[in-house]
Amino acid sequence: MSDVLGQLAAGSPSADRVRWFVPGRIEVLGKHTDYAGGRSLLAAVDAGHTIDARAREDRVLQVRSEVVGGTVTIDLDQREARPAESDGHWGGYVRTVADRLDANFPGRLRGADITISSTLPLAAGMSSSSALVVGLALALIDLSGIAADGTGTFAAEITTPEQLGEYLGTVENGQSFGGLEGYRGVGTFGGSEDHTAMLCGVPDALVQYSFCPVRHERTIGLGPELSLVVAVSGVEAEKTGAAREDYNRVSLAVTETLRRWREDTGRGDSSLAEAVASGPGAVARLRELTAEDNYLGVRLEQFLTESERLVPAAAVALEDGDLEEFGRLVDESQTGAEQGLRNQVAETSALQRLAREQGAHAASAFGAGFGGSVWALVAAERAEEFAERWLDAYRSAHPSRTGATAAVTRPGGAARRIA
Known part of the structure; x- marks a missing residue:
């Protein structure tokens, strides 16, 4: 099977109906690094959303969710008349995708009846919201x-699956991508890590990427002797409503640091990672610029x-089969989330600690945090x-979290068209 971009470029075997599967993702390492131009170690998973789209004769989208219930109706010829806010959380993502694609590719979108089904837990940190963005975009494109x-x-703007992931990240955050002008995002200031994992994941392997722009750095096979177990804490990891401010504080701190750097140096670095790499004294100067906050x-x-x-060190340790060192490095990352990002709750910290006590080689919270x-x-x-x-x-430690679950998984493949 060709990659996602190859499938799109080849066109659909059936012009009037398409179905796409988009996986969730596990962020093994790389907590809030992508939008700063940093690195992440990622895996697509074997659970995800299925988007079934049938063409209509008019330019109306009827999008029905079997996951949370309800239908969103969008008249593509009335884009400018639509309010920025939507009919609830998932409807906002639907409108964001439809509006951006219609703005970037005017007159091209067909109306469709779309049904969304899923095996992915919602608000569990496995990026169900970004999977919705990716799935809807792939089906409509x-x-x-x-x-x-x-x-x-x-075709002129997007030539690789990595670029497609970066573009769909900007669909979600509202930024521009090349000549494809930005439009309303969903209100969160995230990057393209999730979208890249979903479009570039490799079965039975972890992938290491850096971002801004997206660059593949390494693929590390995960042998059949190892499995990933994901425990859902029961604390919803929302990025909407009251939770949005906490989430955005983490990313806005990067924006503020980069603003101070540009103002101080006169440089035009586009990301924090680019500023760090600009010279031997860059890190020391960045520390000085942020010292009082x-x-x-x-x-x-x-x-x-x-x-x-x-x-990079954890990827090498895993590649070398040094699970003890891998676990130690992952523990350090968890400490950074708790003390640096400050985006952990008692439940996710407890899950990580309990996993290690129960004998896991490594364990970490992942995703946006705050649940x-x-x-x-x-x-x-x-x-x-x-x-x-x-x-x-x-x-036993958190008896009130009755919605907690755990499941065994393996790294899965990228998003794909299905029969």
């Missing part, structure tokens, strides 16, 4: 033939530690038994 002519705007200072140190040292899930790397032959013990220990 495919159904409308936007990428299939090979000569239009899409405690949160900016610890946020800078967390980024430097996570992106510059932990991600969500924790992954644990364990021996495959004992994965199911570990998941049960881990969940029992967590429920």
Whole structure:
């Protein structure tokens, strides 16, 4: 099977109906590094959203969710008349995708009846919201033939799956991508890590990427003797409503640090990682510029530690089969999330600690934080038994979290068209 971009460029075998599967993702390492131009170690998973789209004769989208219920109706010819706010959380993502694609590829979108089904837990840190953005975009681009002519705007701007991931990241955050002008995002200031993992994931492997722009750095096979267990804490990792301010504080700290750097140096570096790499004295100067603000200072140190040292070192340790060193590095990343990002809750910190006490080679919270899930790397032959013990220990410590669950998974493949 060709990659995602190849499937889009080839066009749909059926012009009037397409179905796409988009996986969730596990961020093994790389906590809040992507939008700062840093590194992440990622895996697509074997659960995700399925988007089934049938063309209509008019320019109306009827999008129905089997996951949360309800239908969103959008008249594509009334884009400017639509309010910025939407009919609830998931409807906002639908409108964001439709508006951006219609703005970047005017007149190309076809109306469609779309049904969304899923095996992915919502608000669990596995990026169900970004999977919705990716799935809707792929289905609409495919159904409308936007990428299939090979000569239009899409083909001129997006030539690799990595660029497609970066573009869909800007669809979500509202920024521009090349000549594809930005439009309303969903209100969160994230990057393209999730979208890249979903479009570039490799079965039975972890992938290491750096961002701004997206660059593949390494693929590390995960042998059949190992499994990932994901425990959902029962604390929803929302990025909307009241939770949005907490989430955005983490990313806005990077924006403020970069603003101070540009003002002080006169440079035009586009990311924090680019500023760090600009010269031998850059890190020392960045520390000076953030010294009087405690949160900016610890946020800078967390980024430097996570992106510059932990991600590449952990990837090498895993590649070498040194699980003890891998676990130690992952523990350090968890400490950085708790003390630097300050985006952990008691439940996710407890899950990480309990996983290690139960014998996991490594464990870490992942995703936006403020709730969500924790992954644990364990021996495959004992994965199911570990998941049960881990969940029992967590429920004993946090009996009110009745929605907590645990499941065994493996790295899965990228998003794909399905029959």
